[in-house]
Amino acid sequence: MKKLLPLFLILASCNQAKDQWVLQSYDRNKGYIFVRNGVEYETTCLATGRPTLGAPPNQTADTNPDALPPDIAHDETDCGDVLLYLHKPVPSLRQVGGSILVFTEVEEKNYKLEFEIKHAK
Numbered sequence: 001m002k003k004l005l006p007l008f009l010i011l012a013s014c015n016q017a018k019d020q021w022v023l024q025s026y027d028r029n030k031g032y033i034f035v036r037n038g039v040e041y042e043t044t045c046l047a048t049g050r051p052t053l054g055a056p057p058n059q060t061a062d063t064n065p066d067a068l069p070p071d072i073a074h075d076e077t078d079c080g081d082v083l084l085y086l087h088k089p090v091p092s093l094r095q096v097g098g099s100i101l102v103f104t105e106v107e108e109k110n111y112k113l114e115f116e117i118k119h120a121k
Helices: 004-017 076-085
Strands: 022-027 031-036 039-049 093-096 100-105 111-120
Touching (some): 022 076, 039 076, 039 100
Antiparallel strands (some): 022 031, 093 100
């Protein structure tokens, strides 16, 4: 039994990496590469900000988890907050629709970054 426990722990730790998004690399001109389950996703920064409902002055926060950020990105650096996770699993990153990844900043509730998948291999 003692010999099986280390093997079980190794297998359990390998399984934890499965289904996690990892920020593999960043290039200011080309964008961000995320990896999940052995597939590389080349992405570019598309939008940032806090989703809202309604028009001013009656705007309220859109707390729908699928709400996309409102501000179009002008540069890849607009999504630079995700760089804290370079070579690490990215919490709160999920795929919305077929070609969009959304990162929700946990500390700043409802602040989101949106990445468009350009290529997967």
